[in-house]
Amino acid sequence: MTDTRQASRMERRFAALKQENRPALITFITAGDPDYANSLDTLLGLPEAGADVIELGMPFTDPMADGPAIQLANQRALASGQDMLKTLQMVRILREQDQDTPLVLMGYYNPIYRYGVKRFLEEAAEEGVDGLIVVDLPPEHDNELCIPAREAGVHFIRLATPTTDAKRLPGVLNNTSGFLYYVSSTGVTGSAAPTPEKVQQEVEAIRANTDIPIGVGFGIRTPEQAARIGQFADGVVVGSALIDCINKASTPEEGTQGVLSLTRELAAAVRTARK
Amino acid sequence: MSTENTLRQGPDESGFFGRFGGRFVAETLMPLILDLQEEYEKAKHDPEFHAALEVLRKDFVGRETPLYLAERLTEALGGAKIYLKREDLNHTGAHKINNCLGQILLAKRMGKKRIIAETGAGMHGVATATVAARFGLECVIYMGSTDIHRQQPNVQRMKLLGAEVIPVTSGTGTLKDAMNEALRDWVTNVHDTFYIIGTVAGPHPYPALVRDFQAVIGEETRRQIMEKEGRLPDTLVACIGGGSNAMGLFHPFLDDKSVHMIGVEAGGEGLDKRHAASLKGGEPGVLHGNRTFLLQSEDGQIQDAHSISAGLDYPGIGPEHAWLHEIERVEYVSITDQEALEGFKALCKYEGIIPALESSHALAHILKLAPTLPKDHIIVVNLSGRGDKDMTTVTEHLADELAEQ
Numbered sequence: 001m002t003d004t005r006q007a008s009r010m011e012r013r014f015a016a017l018k019q020e021n022r023p024a025l026i027t028f029i030t031a032g033d034p035d036y037a038n039s040l041d042t043l044l045g046l047p048e049a050g051a052d053v054i055e056l057g058m059p060f061t062d063p064m065a066d067g068p069a070i071q072l073a074n075q076r077a078l079a080s081g082q083d084m085l086k087t088l089q090m091v092r093i094l095r096e097q098d099q100d101t102p103l104v105l106m107g108y109y110n111p112i113y114r115y116g117v118k119r120f121l122e123e124a125a126e127e128g129v130d131g132l133i134v135v136d137l138p139p140e141h142d143n144e145l146c147i148p149a150r151e152a153g154v155h156f157i158r159l160a161t162p163t164t165d166a167k168r169l170p171g172v173l174n175n176t177s178g179f180l181y182y183v184s185s186t187g188v189t190g191s192a193a194p195t196p197e198k199v200q201q202e203v204e205a206i207r208a209n210t211d212i213p214i215g216v217g218f219g220i221r222t223p224e225q226a227a228r229i230g231q232f233a234d235g236v237v238v239g240s241a242l243i244d245c246i247n248k249a250s251t252p253e254e255g256t257q258g259v260l261s262l263t264r265e266l267a268a269a270v271r272t273a274r275k
Numbered sequence: 276m277s278t279e280n281t282l283r284q285g286p287d288e289s290g291f292f293g294r295f296g297g298r299f300v301a302e303t304l305m306p307l308i309l310d311l312q313e314e315y316e317k318a319k320h321d322p323e324f325h326a327a328l329e330v331l332r333k334d335f336v337g338r339e340t341p342l343y344l345a346e347r348l349t350e351a352l353g354g355a356k357i358y359l360k361r362e363d364l365n366h367t368g369a370h371k372i373n374n375c376l377g378q379i380l381l382a383k384r385m386g387k388k389r390i391i392a393e394t395g396a397g398m399h400g401v402a403t404a405t406v407a408a409r410f411g412l413e414c415v416i417y418m419g420s421t422d423i424h425r426q427q428p429n430v431q432r433m434k435l436l437g438a439e440v441i442p443v444t445s446g447t448g449t450l451k452d453a454m455n456e457a458l459r460d461w462v463t464n465v466h467d468t469f470y471i472i473g474t475v476a477g478p479h480p481y482p483a484l485v486r487d488f489q490a491v492i493g494e495e496t497r498r499q500i501m502e503k504e505g506r507l508p509d510t511l512v513a514c515i516g517g518g519s520n521a522m523g524l525f526h527p528f529l530d531d532k533s534v535h536m537i538g539v540e541a542g543g544e545g546l547d548k549r550h551a552a553s554l555k556g557g558e559p560g561v562l563h564g565n566r567t568f569l570l571q572s573e574d575g576q577i578q579d580a581h582s583i584s585a586g587l588d589y590p591g592i593g594p595e596h597a598w599l600h601e602i603e604r605v606e607y608v609s610i611t612d613q614e615a616l617e618g619f620k621a622l623c624k625y626e627g628i629i630p631a632l633e634s635s636h637a638l639a640h641i642l643k644l645a646p647t648l649p650k651d652h653i654i655v656v657n658l659s660g661r662g663d664k665d666m667t668t669v670t671e672h673l674a675d676e677l678a679e680q
Contacts, residue, residue: 061577062451062562064458065301071445083574109299109561114575136299136561140289161303163465168306186303187463 010102010130010155010178013052014213014234023230025050025270026215027263028106028239029246030057030073031090032082038252039077040090042259047101049260050267053179053215053235054094055133058087058107065135067190069240072247084115088127095128104131104157104178109145117145121152131155131178139171146175159183160206162194169209179213179235182206184220190240193219200232223269230273238266282529282604285595290479290565293601295594298478300564303462312480314385319487324380331376332491335409336366338373340492342499342655347625348641355648357641358508359628359658360496362520369631369660370492370520371402375471377488379406382469389413389464392471393457395422395450395516396586396633397429398660399473404438406471414438417456420448422585429664447579450516450589454563474517475593478564482593489523496655497527504653510535512644513657514636515607516551516587518596520659525605535606537644538596539636541582542609549581552609553592554600562590567597583612583668584632586660614639616672619662631660632668 007015017024027046032039046054059077063070091103105124112120112134124132132149139146139158146156155178163186164172173180184199185191193199203214216229217237226236245258285292298308318324332338340361349357362370382390390407393416394400400416407414416433420442423430433440446452454477461470475482475489500508511528513521515538528534543550550556553568560569562577570578570590580590599605610618615632618639622630630638637656645654662669670677 060575061446062455064455064563065303065462067459075445078576110569110571110577111575113561113566114558114571114573135301136564138298138300138302138305140298140305159302161301163303163306165306172302183303186465188459191463 008130008155008178009100010053013100013102014179017052021274023233023270023273024052024213024215024235025226025263025267026053026055026217026235026237027051027242028055028057028237029242029259030059030070030077031087032059032077032080033073033243034076034246034252034255035080036082036086038256040093042256043090043094044097045256045260046263047098049263051101051263053102053104055104055106055237055239056087056090058084058105058111060108060111063108065188067188067240069190069243069247073243084111084120088123091127091129102130103128104133105129106133107135109134109136112145117148121148121154125152125154129154131157133157133159133181135159139174142175150175150177157181162186162202169206173210177212179215180206180210181237182214182216182233184216184218187218189218191219196228199229203233223265226266227269227273230270236270283526285598286479286483292595292598295567295597296479296482296565298564299561299566300478301462303465304478307465308478308480310385311381314381315480315484318381318384327380328377336372336376337364338491339495340364342496342503345626348621349645351625352642352645354645354650355510355652355654356650357645358500358653358655360492360524360655362492362657362659363628363630363634363661367398367402367405368663369398369402370489370523371399371473372405373491373523374473374485374488374519375399375402375406377484378469378471379410379412382412382471383410385469387467387469389415389468390471391415391417391457391460391468392473393417393450393453394473395419395453395588396584397422397426397433397664398586400438400440401429401432401436403471403473404433404436407438408436415460416440417443417453417460419450419453420444422449422453425668426585426664427667449580449585451577451580458563474519475522475595476517476563476565476567476591482565482595485519486522486526486595489519490526492520492523492657493525493527496524500653500655507531507534508653508655509533510537510652510654512537512539512637512640512654514539514587514633514659515592515596516541516589516633517591518593520657522593522595524655524657529604536604537640538605538607539640540607540609541584541587541636542611543581545611546609550609551580551582551587551589553590554597554607555609557590559597565594567591567594568600583615583672584636586631586633587636608640610636610639616669618642619669628658629662630658631662632665634659
């Protein structure tokens with residue numbers, strides 16, 4: 001496929017990391033967790049702490065694919081009054097100081113549907129959102145958001161899972177751009193991952209079918225695990241372990257410090273992954 | 276949209292009834308849902324599957340259930356002639372078993388070893404635990420902690436039947452939260468687990484599949500009323516939470532233009548206060564695998580439903596109902612907690628039948644409707660379940676009245 005358009009922020013980032021021969025550190029936090037101000041502080045600190053790609057969760061009352069840690073993050077965010085407008089505002093503020101770090105909004109379809117797909121995409125593109133991960137929109141529903149997002153210049157990042165067999169893979173890859181998120185285990189976020197060898201096998205099977213970068217997530221909690229997965233994956237996603245820093249903190253400020261400090265450790269680890 | 280000549284052929288290939296329905300699930304679940312759909316299509320055309328189901332319906336559940344002329348209630352209300360479809364007489368006490376039998380036979384066909392389900396009032400949980408015991412499969416039931424408290428007898432029943440009952444404390448600890456947790460279990464245990472969804476909601480093919488298993492209610496009603504009255508009923512009335520008993524009664528009559536249908540939602544404390552009336556008080560959205568009407572905020576956050584009846588305490592409704600509402604084939608009304616109690620008392624008093632609080636919503640609407648209709652007008656009410664499970668709730672609400680007796 002010939003592509004004459006300019007490379008997107010996401011594509012530039014993954015291309016640069018390929019030059020460096022290291023995986024991307026992809027960090028997940030929930031917008032508004034534990035409150036707007038502290039969540040914004042955390043977000044603004046992530047690029048400097050070493051996050052290469054930022055996933056920002058759009059809170060939802062019913063996060064069906066999430067484990068206890070991220071469920072709590074959603075509840076704290078909603079209790080503190082987070083909504084879609086505030087989430088988009090956080091992106092705008094981030095972009096005032098950082099134009100290089102790709103940002104992906106992640107969540108469930110209903111808040112987007114209710115906000116209005118057209119309005120959401122216009123505003124998301126305007127504020128500098130680079131991609132979307134929407135858990136409950138499989139390829140069967142590409143017309144809902146995936147195709148409109150592409151038209152609006154926003155990547156639609158699909159999840160592939162251990163149950164995505166050879167028959168489904170082409171459909172999953174079709175219309176996916178930015179990167180592919182390989183969910184390493186069946187289960188909810190925060191559950192344990194299978195062995196790195198098994199994950200590597202799966203990732204290589206997918207790689208035979210696509211050129212886009214493959215990020216791996218679910219169950220990656222420590223710098224050591226990140227480095228191990230980063231040996232073969234183009235990106236390493238850490239979510240629940242970062243959220244746990246907020247869960248455990250005795251003050252919101254301590255939570256922010258915890259997230260950024262773990263991010264620094266993970267960032268150091270992914271830089272040594274292939275050395 | 277065009278309805279052609281029949282309203283009974285939905286959903287389309289993608290699982291849509293008009294704009295409602297679909298398969299809004301995580302990728303991990305998609306292959307399973309497609310497998311289930313394929314297996315169900317095969318089963319539908321397999322005479323052995325139907326034969327096995329028929330035997331279980333007759334000898335295990337006690338079908339067919341009677342279509343019973345409620346003479347004293349009819350007389351007391353002084354209007355339309357009222358028939359009750361006695362789903363309360365089914366084994367396990369409600370219509371829920373109709374669906375569970377069908378799904379457990381599918382689970383067996385697919386070689387699944389483990390059954391999970393969500394439950395609100397506990398009737399679906401009991402029915403699921405029952406069929407799991409009958410077929411010797413492991414069974415895990417997710418139930419909101421609030422519902423566990425108000426439906427204790429059903430919790431004990433499920434345990435006696437060998438099921439593990441897992442309390443769900445997230446959210447308000449009701450049906451919606453139990454369904455989230457069941458979905459989380461399913462996504463984790465995809466390979467060996469069959470999820471028996473209890474109502475005509477969830478991702479395609481569940482809304483169609485549950486409806487088809489419940490349609491035995493309407494099919495029997497049709498035959499029975501022809502025998503008794505020699506003609507079709509004028510009005511069908513059923514309560515609606517997710518909407519499976521209503522869908523089961525309505526579906527075989529959808530193409531009979533002369534038959535008016537009324538779905539009764541739970542109006543809780545009133546539509547301006549806390550309630551569970553998704554059609555009357557909700558907006559279209561996407562939850563639990565389907566697009567339908569949902570109680571939700573401006574920001575797309577799901578709001579907590581409220582009803583005196585745990586079985587109707589759900590912020591959504593099956594997508595086929597959402598569609599039937601939109602094309603105005605079925606009329607949807609709501610009944611408050613207080614009115615439902617009046618329906619409950621009326622059936623106890625006039626017919627010697629203690630109805631479930633869910634079904635009491637349909638009965639309460641009859642109290643309003645029947646007196647306005649002529650004596651030759653025939654109404655069939657789906658008495659979807661019996662009220663034994665509701666004794667605690669009802670005695671709390673009617674403490675003063677009961678003390679005076």
